[in-house]
């Protein structure tokens with residue numbers, strides 16, 4: 001259903017995505033998982049023909065997003081990270097409006113709007129103005145507008161973001177109920193939320209895929225070895241030095257670095273230590289010898305989060321364009337989505353111009 005081959009997307013000098021290659025089969029529910037700034041939204045926007053690729057190729061249902069963007073748009077439904085809703089319209093009016101924009105007749109649009117309301121459990125509020133709905137309901141309207149024209153592919157950018165726990169469960173159920181009728185790609189920065197909904201995860205880090213597979217596969221590959229969770233008191237530097245004296249361990253702080261370092265020695269930290277054996281006795285000896293107070297120590301804990309942090313990294317490292325050895329992209333000026341494909345990294349000027357053309361079209 002989707003084939004992404006060596007995709008790059010630059011914003012000026014900044015590489016937001018690339019090199020990115022993956023494929024998604026018809027009917028799959030796939031999660032793009034990554035920390036803020038990893039490139040999820042950019043990748044989805046390229047798939048949705050909302051942004052031109054700087055290089056590489058993207059095909060949706062066999063159609064190239066650059067060559068035939070209008071054809072591609074017909075077969076996709078897209079929920080951007082900020083759902084495009086008109087608050088003064090009722091849910092029904094809005095869905096009919098979107099269906100009309102999609103080229104359906106008024107009669108057909110009303111039928112499809114009613115159907116979309118049912119699928120997304122919005123029938124009860126169909127005549128309410130959108131502004132009066134809770135955030136969870138507004139997200140559902142966002143999904144309803146994405147599927148009102150019965151697309152083959154749904155692209156949902158952070159559909160779970162900002163929902164309360166009850167709404168999260170409802171959204172998960174909704175997404176599960178869509179399984180089978182659509183191929184779905186959704187993005188999230190929350191492994192737990194996304195792993196329960198998706199068949200497969202693509203972990204994006206710094207614009208490229210750092211791992212893919214089911215949650216179990218990702219865990220199996222990464223969680224080999226013994227994990228030890230500790231709560232200790234002391235400065236990060238002393239803790240690092242102490243843990244570093246134990247052979248063959250890796251250390252991960254789960255508590256954020258304090259801005260005020262004046263009282264560092266009195267700070268409590270939660271750590272994850274990974275080793276190829278049970279190093280608890282060595283660890284305690286090393287910490288105590290370094291005058292670090294040990295409050296708790298046990299095996300395991302935070303596994304999902306640990307997997308995610310290992311795969312996705314801990315920060316959005318700004319990436320810059322490699323200087324040499326690339327082939328510039330050329331362009332079909334004046335056509336909607338009018339850039340031609342290139343198989344290697346792009347030239348910045350071409351990219352900027354392509355986006356300007358896109359906005360104007």
Ligand code: ATP
Pocket residue numbers: 011014015016017034035036037038039040041042043081189316318
């Ligand atoms: P988030 O979850 O925070 O939305 P993301 O994984 O969706 O993050 P993107 O929004 O795709 O990531 O951003 C990827 C990188 O591109 C980031 O470094 C971001 O600052 C940068 N970026 C995104 N949009 C633009 C833009 N319009 N102009 C310049 N840089 C941008």
